[in-house]
Amino acid sequence: MRLELAERLRCPNPHAPTPLVVVSRRKRDRELLEGFAGCPVCRLEARITAGHVQFEGTASAPAFAPTGAAPELERVIALLGLSEPGGAVMLTGRYAALAEPLAMLTEAAVVVMHAETGSASDGVSAVLGALSRVPFTDATFRGAALDDGTPRAIVEDAVRTVAPEGRVLASVALTMPAGLKELARDDHEWVAARVSVDPVVELRRRQ
Numbered sequence: 001m002r003l004e005l006a007e008r009l010r011c012p013n014p015h016a017p018t019p020l021v022v023v024s025r026r027k028r029d030r031e032l033l034e035g036f037a038g039c040p041v042c043r044l045e046a047r048i049t050a051g052h053v054q055f056e057g058t059a060s061a062p063a064f065a066p067t068g069a070a071p072e073l074e075r076v077i078a079l080l081g082l083s084e085p086g087g088a089v090m091l092t093g094r095y096a097a098l099a100e101p102l103a104m105l106t107e108a109a110v111v112v113m114h115a116e117t118g119s120a121s122d123g124v125s126a127v128l129g130a131l132s133r134v135p136f137t138d139a140t141f142r143g144a145a146l147d148d149g150t151p152r153a154i155v156e157d158a159v160r161t162v163a164p165e166g167r168v169l170a171s172v173a174l175t176m177p178a179g180l181k182e183l184a185r186d187d188h189e190w191v192a193a194r195v196s197v198d199p200v201v202e203l204r205r206r207q
């Protein structure tokens with residue numbers, strides 16, 4: 001896992017938002033390869049092995065298995081607005097098949113949620129465990145691509161982890177969660193932009 005992403009790990013349990021404390025055992029360049037992450041509030045622990053993050057008490061089996069053909073790489077990069085290099089991107093399901101080429105082409109750090117343990121490669125890390133929240137702090141990702149089969153709780157929570165103006169690309173089988181503005185839709189997918197985090201303040205005269 002890219003070091004700057006590891007610093008944005010957040011406890012997925014339902015208590016006040018709390019960053020995980022990360023202890024590094026082995027690094028290579030910008031990648032954290034081996035280590036631990038722990039929550040100071042609820043004591044949840046995660047093990048970092050070969051760059052992947054495995055939360056405790058969760059089976060290593062994927063929460064869902066991708067179905068269907070891999071999406072087209074250039075199209076996904078365009079729809080997610082990743083023409084500028086860098087940043088971080090989250091993928092689920094069959095979009096995860098694009099993790100390595102997407103990381104190479106866009107220089108983005110790619111997080112695959114609910115993955116099977118894939119081959120470790122620089123810029124790609126899997127988050128393993130049947131989590132009900134995305135274990136990253138708000139506005140971590142430039143974009144997210146969410147496949148059919150992504151748990152509803154993850155779809156809804158993913159929105160806050162995408163930066164304002166960042167894109168969410170998803171299967172039409174997934175109802176668009178709050179906090180997004182639809183940009184386009186076809187028979188298979190919709191793409192939306194994260195609306196600004198600041199709520200619109202309505203000025204009212206006091207009585």
Ligand SMILES: [Zn+2]
Pocket residue numbers: 011012013015018039040041042043044
């Ligand atoms: Zn916790």
